[in-house]
Amino acid sequence: MKKILFIPLMLFCGILFSQDLDGSWKLIERNGDQVEDMEVVKIIQDGYFAVGEKMKDGNKFHSARGGEFQTDGDSYMEIQNFNTENPEFIGKEINYTIDHSGNRLTISDPVNTMVWDRISNTGNELTRNWVFTGRERDGELSRSTPGDRRTVKILSGDRFQWIAFNSATGEFSGTGGGTYTAKDGKYTENIEFFSRDDSRVGASLEFDYEVKDGEWHHKGLSSKGDPIYEIWSPYEEAYTK
Numbered sequence: 001m002k003k004i005l006f007i008p009l010m011l012f013c014g015i016l017f018s019q020d021l022d023g024s025w026k027l028i029e030r031n032g033d034q035v036e037d038m039e040v041v042k043i044i045q046d047g048y049f050a051v052g053e054k055m056k057d058g059n060k061f062h063s064a065r066g067g068e069f070q071t072d073g074d075s076y077m078e079i080q081n082f083n084t085e086n087p088e089f090i091g092k093e094i095n096y097t098i099d100h101s102g103n104r105l106t107i108s109d110p111v112n113t114m115v116w117d118r119i120s121n122t123g124n125e126l127t128r129n130w131v132f133t134g135r136e137r138d139g140e141l142s143r144s145t146p147g148d149r150r151t152v153k154i155l156s157g158d159r160f161q162w163i164a165f166n167s168a169t170g171e172f173s174g175t176g177g178g179t180y181t182a183k184d185g186k187y188t189e190n191i192e193f194f195s196r197d198d199s200r201v202g203a204s205l206e207f208d209y210e211v212k213d214g215e216w217h218h219k220g221l222s223s224k225g226d227p228i229y230e231i232w233s234p235y236e237e238a239y240t241k
Helices: 002-020
Strands: 023-030 038-045 048-055 061-072 075-083 093-101 104-108 113-120 128-137 140-143 149-156 159-166 172-183 186-194 204-212 215-221 227-234
Touching: 038 149, 038 159, 038 186, 048 149, 048 159, 048 172, 048 186, 061 159, 061 172, 075 159, 128 215
Parallel strands: none
Antiparallel strands: 023 038, 023 113, 038 048, 048 061, 061 075, 075 093, 093 104, 104 113, 128 140, 128 149, 128 227, 149 159, 159 172, 172 186, 186 204, 204 215, 215 227
16 A cells, blocks of 8 residues: 555655745856846746746846746756747756755756745736637637647746747747736736837736636737737646646
């Protein structure tokens, strides 16, 4: 009986450890040097992660990467879905050693050691990973089935990041992110980086939202001032690991 229970127990502990990483993290140290010229934020939620990097001087977008990950003890493995700086890593298993203590997270490989401090792990009804599946235009609703071309949005620890990419070809279309609030049907994004237009950094966008039948309905004006009505579905229901 002990032998039968061992593997499920290890799996359960791995899930709990992954969930303990959920939230937002800021890179403070790389290979022993303080990170001062860039702002690098990593959002982790339900086995998925996204990283957005920008230069502090001028808010110029630098890079983005992300995808799925697994943990097992002090082992941490990523399979990246997108990577603007090193696209050759997309789809490959990348193995690290991880050390997590309280609000400090250290991830190391043979070349690099990165130290992260937790920003927040608070949550709300929108805290999860989403994929874009619908849009209303001129009063007509069109739905799409998630495939290789996808727009993902991850919300966790008061931070958000959206990413548009093609998982089959590795083609990257754009990303943006920052802080957000969601309360009493009002969703507000505060843009801190935007790959397509650095001048949008600092803008705040407010939307009406509701969660209906497990989907996030999102209505307001885009960063260009155009009216939008979007529907986002839970990522894990659209894609099976």
